[in-house]
Every structure is written in structure tokens, then in C-alpha cells.
Amino acid sequence: METNSKNCDCESNDKIVLACSGGSDLGEMSDIIARKLKAQGIYKMNCLAKIGFRDAKTIEEFSKANLLVIDGCPIDCGKKTLEQAGIANAKQLRLTDLGFTKGNCAATTENIDHIYSQALLT
Numbered sequence: 001m002e003t004n005s006k007n008c009d010c011e012s013n014d015k016i017v018l019a020c021s022g023g024s025d026l027g028e029m030s031d032i033i034a035r036k037l038k039a040q041g042i043y044k045m046n047c048l049a050k051i052g053f054r055d056a057k058t059i060e061e062f063s064k065a066n067l068l069v070i071d072g073c074p075i076d077c078g079k080k081t082l083e084q085a086g087i088a089n090a091k092q093l094r095l096t097d098l099g100f101t102k103g104n105c106a107a108t109t110e111n112i113d114h115i116y117s118q119a120l121l122t
Contacts, residue, residue, distance in 0.1 A: 016062065017043035018078055018090075019070045025105045026072025026095045032107055033093075033115050034070055042120070043068060048078055051085045062087050068122055071095070073102050093122045 019034035021027045038045040048069075050058040062082070067090035069078040079092050096102070098118055105111060 015043045015066045015068075016046045017068045017070065018046055018048045018082075020048065020072060020076075020078035020081075022072055022077065024072060024102050025107065026100060026102050029095060029100070029105065029107050029111060029115060030070040030072045030078075032112055033119050036112070036116055037068075037119060048081055051081050051087070054085065059085050059087065063089065065089070067091065068093065068119070070119070072100075091122050093119055 017034045017037050019027075019030040021031035021034075034043075034045050037043040046058070046062075051062070063086070067082070067087070069082060069090045070093045071078045072095045074094065074096055076092070076094065079090065082088070082090050093115075095105075095115060098115060100111070100115075
């Protein structure tokens, strides 16, 4: 399967952001923040699911990259997925550490702006 380099940052090994985009409001905000970091040109965004099926090329690239994983809650799905693949170089931003509560946080402009500002410091 070929990738379209115009739409996919899959070949990058510099600054990469990954989001646990789970099924909750926190997952939604994690995804929005990752996409905003990409849109602003701060990070390239890549797919956490590629680690789940043990894509060797991705694991190698992620192991060399400056990674930021955004997790919504203390289950740490993103961080643990990386660790199970032997990737330990990721910085983590966890939304519950910023005072957000799963099931009780709308993806408002105010919330997104607050999380985004914290992501820039991570």
C-alpha cells in the first residue's frame, strides 16, 4: 500500500505527536490538540494504531523521534502502547493532570486553548 506524501506524515522522524483519541470527551480533546499542533506546524501527527499491529518501520522511526503522546486519562493508553513496543522516549501530556474529568469536559474553545498552551510547554 502506497502512502500519499502530501496527506500523510508517516515518513517523518522528527517531532511527532500521537493522541489517544478514545471514545470519551477527553479522547476528543486529545485528538483536537494533536491536530492543532500539526496544523500550526509544531509537530507532525502520526497514527498510534500503527504501533498496535507492530509496524516495524514505524516503531523504528518513533524510537528515534521527538515524540509527544497525548493521553486523556490515567489509563495512559497511548503511553502504554508505546512502552509495550519498546518505545520509551515519548513525553506525555495527560489531560486529567490538567484538571479535566472524563465524561465532564466539553471540547470548548476555552478548554482547547488551555490544553494547547500546556502542550506547547511539554
